[in-house]
Structures are given as structure tokens and as C-alpha cells.
Amino acid sequence: MGRFVLFAGTALTVALVTAGAYGQGTRGAVPQPPPTAKARAPFDMTGYWVSMVTEDWRFRMITPPKGDYLGVPLNQEARSIADRWDPAKDEAAGEQCKSYGAANIMRVPARLHITWENDQTLKLETDAGMQTRLFYFGTPQGQGGTWQGISKASWEFDAGFGLPAERFDRFGTQVRPQGGTMKVVTTRLRPGYLRKNGIPYSAEALVTEYFDRVTEPNGDVYLVVTMTVEDPMYLSQPYMTSTSFRKQADAARWNPTPCTSR
Amino acid sequence: MTRSHAACIFLTIVAAATLAFGQGQAYHPLGIDLAGYWSQFARQQDVGLGTAAGELGDYGGVPISEAGRLSALAWSASRLTLPQHQCVGYVTPYVFYGPGYFRVWEERDPQTQELIAIKMRPYAAMPDRTIWMDGRSHPPAYAQHTWAGFSTGKYEGNILTVYTTHIKKGQFRANGLAQSDQATVVEHFIRHGERMTYFSVVNDPVNLDEPFPKTSNLVHVPNDPNSWTMPCDDGEIIPGQPKDRVDNYLWGQHPFLQEFVDRHKVPLLGALGGPETIYPEFAAKLADSNAADAAAKNRLIPAPGPSQPNRAVDPDPHDGEIHVLPVQGNVYMLVGDGGNIAVQAGNEGAMVVDSGAGRLSDKVIAAIRTISNKPIQFVINTSFHPDHIGGNAKLHAAGVDPEANGGNLRTFADAGVGATMLSHLNVLKRISAAGAVAPIPAEGWPTDTYTQGRRRKLHNGEAVEIFYQPNATTDGNSIVHFRRSDVIVTGDIFNSTSYPFIDVRAGGSVRGEIAALNNILDKTVSWRQEGGTMIIPGHGRLSNEWEVTEYRDMMVIIRDRVQAMINKGAPLQQVLAAKVSADYDARFGSNSGPWTTAMFIEAVYTSLKQ
Numbered sequence: 001m002g003r004f005v006l007f008a009g010t011a012l013t014v015a016l017v018t019a020g021a022y023g024q025g026t027r028g029a030v031p032q033p034p035p036t037a038k039a040r041a042p043f044d045m046t047g048y049w050v051s052m053v054t055e056d057w058r059f060r061m062i063t064p065p066k067g068d069y070l071g072v073p074l075n076q077e078a079r080s081i082a083d084r085w086d087p088a089k090d091e092a093a094g095e096q097c098k099s100y101g102a103a104n105i106m107r108v109p110a111r112l113h114i115t116w117e118n119d120q121t122l123k124l125e126t127d128a129g130m131q132t133r134l135f136y137f138g139t140p141q142g143q144g145g146t147w148q149g150i151s152k153a154s155w156e157f158d159a160g161f162g163l164p165a166e167r168f169d170r171f172g173t174q175v176r177p178q179g180g181t182m183k184v185v186t187t188r189l190r191p192g193y194l195r196k197n198g199i200p201y202s203a204e205a206l207v208t209e210y211f212d213r214v215t216e217p218n219g220d221v222y223l224v225v226t227m228t229v230e231d232p233m234y235l236s237q238p239y240m241t242s243t244s245f246r247k248q249a250d251a252a253r254w255n256p257t258p259c260t261s262r
Numbered sequence: 263m264t265r266s267h268a269a270c271i272f273l274t275i276v277a278a279a280t281l282a283f284g285q286g287q288a289y290h291p292l293g294i295d296l297a298g299y300w301s302q303f304a305r306q307q308d309v310g311l312g313t314a315a316g317e318l319g320d321y322g323g324v325p326i327s328e329a330g331r332l333s334a335l336a337w338s339a340s341r342l343t344l345p346q347h348q349c350v351g352y353v354t355p356y357v358f359y360g361p362g363y364f365r366v367w368e369e370r371d372p373q374t375q376e377l378i379a380i381k382m383r384p385y386a387a388m389p390d391r392t393i394w395m396d397g398r399s400h401p402p403a404y405a406q407h408t409w410a411g412f413s414t415g416k417y418e419g420n421i422l423t424v425y426t427t428h429i430k431k432g433q434f435r436a437n438g439l440a441q442s443d444q445a446t447v448v449e450h451f452i453r454h455g456e457r458m459t460y461f462s463v464v465n466d467p468v469n470l471d472e473p474f475p476k477t478s479n480l481v482h483v484p485n486d487p488n489s490w491t492m493p494c495d496d497g498e499i500i501p502g503q504p505k506d507r508v509d510n511y512l513w514g515q516h517p518f519l520q521e522f523v524d525r526h527k528v529p530l531l532g533a534l535g536g537p538e539t540i541y542p543e544f545a546a547k548l549a550d551s552n553a554a555d556a557a558a559k560n561r562l563i564p565a566p567g568p569s570q571p572n573r574a575v576d577p578d579p580h581d582g583e584i585h586v587l588p589v590q591g592n593v594y595m596l597v598g599d600g601g602n603i604a605v606q607a608g609n610e611g612a613m614v615v616d617s618g619a620g621r622l623s624d625k626v627i628a629a630i631r632t633i634s635n636k637p638i639q640f641v642i643n644t645s646f647h648p649d650h651i652g653g654n655a656k657l658h659a660a661g662v663d664p665e666a667n668g669g670n671l672r673t674f675a676d677a678g679v680g681a682t683m684l685s686h687l688n689v690l691k692r693i694s695a696a697g698a699v700a701p702i703p704a705e706g707w708p709t710d711t712y713t714q715g716r717r718r719k720l721h722n723g724e725a726v727e728i729f730y731q732p733n734a735t736t737d738g739n740s741i742v743h744f745r746r747s748d749v750i751v752t753g754d755i756f757n758s759t760s761y762p763f764i765d766v767r768a769g770g771s772v773r774g775e776i777a778a779l780n781n782i783l784d785k786t787v788s789w790r791q792e793g794g795t796m797i798i799p800g801h802g803r804l805s806n807e808w809e810v811t812e813y814r815d816m817m818v819i820i821r822d823r824v825q826a827m828i829n830k831g832a833p834l835q836q837v838l839a840a841k842v843s844a845d846y847d848a849r850f851g852s853n854s855g856p857w858t859t860a861m862f863i864e865a866v867y868t869s870l871k872q
Contacts, residue, residue, distance in 0.1 A: 042419070050541060050542065051542060052475045052476075052540050052541075053323055053539070053540050053541070053542070053544075054323045054324065054474065054475060054476045054477075054540050055307050055308055055323070055476060055477055056307055056308055057322045057323025057532075057539070057540075058310075058320075058322055058323075058526055058528050058532075061322065061323070061532060061539065061544060061545055062527070062528055062529070062532060062545070062548070064526070064527075065526070065527050068526070070309050070310055071305070071306045071307060071308075071309035071310075072306065073306065109541070109542035109544075109545060110542050111542060127542075128542060156420075156454075180419055180420065181420060181452075181454065183454075210452075210454045210459070212420075212421065212450075212452050212459070212461075214418075214421060214423070214450045214452075214461065216448055216463055216473070217425070217448060218465075218473070220463070220473065222461070222463070222475060224450070224452060224459060224461045224477060226452070226454060226457070226459040226477075226479070228457075239306060240306055240307070240457070240479045241306065241307050241479070242307065242459050242461075242477035242478070242479055243477065244461060244475045244476075244477055246475070253543065255543075
């Protein structure tokens, strides 16, 4: 029995040390400031990307005719508004960018330029419509009410399993899980269009996006953006879409163009 | 206290301490758990393109090649009335872009609990799919293709990445836009809580000009939809429809092409698809509608110039070795010496169909000995072409026919010596033609010939039927049906690697070729064109009814095009310039070697003029 007590005690000590190292990392060391969002990024999103217009092609590449709302769960009120879509009126009002807001901008055929604005803010620019989105990992700036609203970003490594951002192996070495997702929640939007033909979303719209990066065997790198738009005013249920972007070597075909309403 | 008690307590303490002082979450070393039921979410994205939908002439947003576009432009929905087309399966990744749901579960080693495979059951038109997670290799290129293909996977963080090969020819869209059997697919299953983003990238060297990326959205369904079958049985939809009729549109004469364009105000240039249509810059090309329409009209027919080179994978290993592929029952396929060789093994002796080119006959014989401990008793030749009879003499010498060494036959000095060589009489005639240099030594000539429509044998306890196929690629073709094993050896009537070598000078004809393909299809049975009767082609990979169907369709369609031009008085050169096989050349054609695309078209033309 005595041998077992010694054995169990040793085991408990080992377990405590192991668990401590796994969970807390360098316990007892000088406290360090939490790593920045940029430092914690599980993958590199920066650079130039081009949208692959392979989903909903005829709604995205070409302005669909008035009344063509196939696939969008808009309610009756939204339908009556969309039926009155008048691009000339939008132009006259200086609202050519209504279909370039955060609830649709990732569906616009465009090239993206993604950079770190600072250690806690990722910036996404589009050439089509010349829009800029700021994804705040820290405290968001601004009041919203803009086409791109206010976007709060976070890294998710585990797709629902609650893995910590960093963990440490039993030797205390930091281990960063592979893969990972950037989740972006956007609110406080200026009302705009879900499609160019006037399907509306309201200032109440909530846009949730996941950004994932994958690498193909041939070396192509894709950014997969999954988006859900919830709008209690105009949608009868969440509107879910997804889009891919292929990484570009440089800015060769970057071509900023203003918004168009037609 | 026993050692086992102590060990249990130790492990309990370790586990408890880890949970108490760790992060409170067990790390899932494999990534994510996809098990459960998943459904397409309300068909919001690409809602017009789902299963059994897809408007005719809607190819926008798919980076199709010229071959892919021309193939779609020839497709008529009436093709679905053919028995072999009524219950076709869905390929990877098309099955994820239609409505419906999926069940996902894991297969683990019962002892070690190591993950062996992830299984998927789609609602419709695909048998259970297996994604191997144990690191195994993909099969060789001469192995059969299935709707789901052969998949291997790995976890990459929160993403399951799957690589799939060996997929049958299927569809990108249900409107004739075809994914070729040369396609390979990379899929990423990305879970975000209760939803999953499905991202696939198809690489198809035949029907695509560049990789085709596409996404779809699935949601987790808590309850079993309890509807996992979709019954289908082919029937006679058009009574009396001739077997050599495969409805298709001549290029430039698609009667419904304008419907999609007019209904949705889509420029034809965009509707016709192609790699440029998936990039943002394409919108600018549509600004000049006159130029766009002119460009579109040029895409309704093949572009002038030489035929496309073959872009298909050569399934022959070309490594100087003979590879044995078990087919089913007692039948094996031997690959590596020119034409494929079939071997039926059993207690009575090996029955061999064709002998290859004769370059590796010693290795062929050695390979046969690995699957049959009895000597070669019969060798059947499906034609007289040298890549099927080249090994006759050596295989004959290596064999023995005990049945031929009894009774009155004993009066012959060579009775029972060597394997008995069988073929249609015309094979012997062609080999032994007066004045010609014999392609093989006389020892290898067929001596047991037949002239009637069917020769039959009960060998190794199995009914074996040899059917004469007159004027197919030659005037001496046979197919061999192993009835219990349910395997048909087609010889050169069906090749998965090239257009059929229709030897018009030796009696071959396109009409006979089509009739022979239909004769094969009259004998095949499959479930959703998968499994069932297996087909050993003259050249190329192991196949089944679906591949023969597609080959038959191709032959009928090309015949129709050539016949239409003959009817208008077109000379051969004009037919060649029209590139009437442009949608198939990248898959079956060749611009060099012993059997070029031009030679094939000339053979079709010549035999139709006869």
C-alpha cells in the first residue's frame, strides 16, 4: 500500500504540473500583455484576392430584372419595396452604393485588398465600389449608419468546440491549432440592397460572416466567406450564402471603380 | 490492491487533474465532428440550379472548356428517355449542390478506435460514400470509377479536406453541362457550429479550362429525415425507339438556347460560360452588346484549327510489368501489355481472353499462374488486331487442353498440346490471309473457330458465351460474357482510352460498331449505372454499363453529325474541317500515333458512304 501511495502521489504531481503547463502556459512568469489579434491570427488573410463568381451567377454578374428575387426569403413588405426599385432615383439621390453595403459587398464581383490597419483591426478594401470594411478585434470605432456598418471580429479556432486561442503542450510549448476561422458580426448598417435589383435590407440587419482559408494541392489559396443576413424588417428567415475568393500574386488587375446602381 | 486497480486509479487521477486544471475542454485531436444529419438550407443559393433543374443553355459561372460547352450544346433532354439514362447517379460534388440531406457517421477500428473512414449517405442517387481517413493510397488509373469516386480525407483544424479521384462522368448542372470522368475534386467541409460550408474545387482537364471552385451551405438537422432511398427503375418510355437513336442537337441548331437568355435578360455570351465568366472583369465585356453577341455566335460551333489533344490520364502503367486487377467472381483483368487481357480461373484451367501485344508474354504467363494453379486451357481472341493476339504463341505453348487429348483426337500428334485457341473464323482468315505476312507465328493461330452468332462453353462451372459482333471494328469481333461472374470482355469494340479503331479495310463500320455496343448494353445490368455487370474494355480502365452507354452515345452523336454533312453532299475534307468530334477529342482523340482523330472520322465517313 505504501508503494501505491507513493505512486499515486507522484502521479498527481505529474498531472498537476502537466495540466498547469497545458492550461496556463508559463505559470509564474512575468505577466505578459495578451497577444494582439494580428499576432494571434491563425492564418494570413492579407493580400489581394479575386472573387470567383460561381454561385448565383446570373444575380451577381448581371443586374437581374426587377421582380427577380429567386432564393431570397424576403417578406411581403420587402417585395413591395423591391417592386418599386428605380436605379435612376438612387442615382439622383447619390445612393449608387446601396448594393455595396456589408450585407452584399462580398457577393459583388470584385477584387479585395486585405491589410492590417493596426494590430487589432483588419482592413478589407474592394475595387468594385471602392468600399472599405474595418474588422475590429478590439473596441469598434465609429457610430455606424454607414454602408459597411460596425464590424466586430474574433478568431475562432474550433468551429464550435471551444478550443482556446492558444494552448500549450506538456512541455509548455505554445501550440497553435491548424485552420481557424475569423468570425465577423456587423451591425448598425445604412439600409441597402441584398441584390442590385433593389431587394432591401434595413438598418436592423445583422450580418454574420465566417472567413476561412484553404490551400489546394496545386497551390491555389482560397478565402471562403460564409454569410448570414438576418433582418427582422425585411426577411422572413435568415438568408445564407457563401462565396470564394482566390489569392492573387499582386495588385496587377486591381481596378478601383465607383459604385453603379444598374 | 492489484496492479490493474492501481493503474485505473492513476489514470483517473490524471484525467481529473487535467480537466480540473486545464482548459475545461478536451482537445479533439482529429478536428471536427461532422456526424449527424445535414441538409441544404432552404435552397437559397443557386436555387435555380438544383437537382433535376438547370435551365437549358445556362452555363454562366462555370469555367468550361470548348469541349464542355460543345458537349452541353449538343445535349437534348430527350436523352433521359434512354433506359441507361433514366436512373443515373449523381457525382461528387454535384450531389452537394442539389436539394436533400446527408447522413454522416464515422467508422472506427473496434479495438484501437482509430478513425478509419467517414461515411456519407446522400438522400438521392449515390450509394454510401466512403472517405478513407487511414492514409491509404488511391487505386491505380485502370481501376473502375464510381459516382462517389474514391476519397481520402484529412482534418485541417476545423476543416475536413477530401481528395477524390475515380469519379464517373456526371454533371455540373442537370442541363447537359457535363463533368468528365477525368475530373478530380478537392472538397472542404467547414463547420461553423450548426452550419457547414461546403467548398469544392473541381479539376477537369477535359471539360474545364481551369479549376472550378464552388460553395454550398448545409445546416445540421437534429432528427433523422427518415427517407434515404429514392426508387428508380428504367422503363420503356418511347415504345419502339430504335437502339441507335440518341437525341442530340447539331451545333448551331439548339432550339431552346434562346429561352434562358430571353427569360432572364442574360447576354448569350455569359450564358455560354467559360473561364472568363467567373471573374469580375467579365461584366465589362458585356458592355458592348453587339460585340458580345458576335463573340457568342462563334462559340456555338467548334473553333477552327487543329483538333484538341487528348487530355485524359493514360491508365496503362507503362512500367514493363503486368498488373492483375480482380474484377469479380473468377475473372481478373491483366493490364500492361497492349490490349487488356481477361483471365477466368478455376479448377479446370484458365480461360484467357486476348493475349496482349506479346511484348511481356512471359510476365503475362507468370501473372496468370498467380491466379490460377491450373494451366491455360483456352485462349479466345476478340479480334485479329496485333495488340490482342501478340502473345498467342507463347500463351498457347504455356497451356494444355486435356479435353483435346481424348478419344479419336489422340490420333493427332499434337492433341492436347498447348492451349486451344478460339476465335471467329474471320480472325483466322485475317491472320492467315494469302500473300500477307502473318502477324504472329502459326502456333498461335486460332484453330478452334466459329461462324455462327454464338459460341458457348461451360468452363470452370461457369457459362461462358462468345458472341460474334459483325462488322464492328473488324469483320471478326467477338465479345465474351462470363455469366456467373457477370463480366463482359469487349475487345476493341469498347475502349476507354480512344475512339474505336474501326478498321474499314477489315470489314469494320460505324453502324456495326454502334450495333455491337448496343448488344453489350442488352446484356448488362446495373443499379443506377453502378456495379452489376462489369466490363473489361479492349484498352483502358475497368468499366461497367455507364461507360459503355456514354461510348455508345458518343458514337451515335458523331455518326449523326457526319451523316448530316454527307446528306448535304460534304466531302471528307469538309467533314474533317468541321471538327465533328470536337466535344470528345480531348477525351478520346489523338493528333498522333497509329489511330488519330482524323483517321477515326475518315473511318466513320467512309463506312457511312458504303
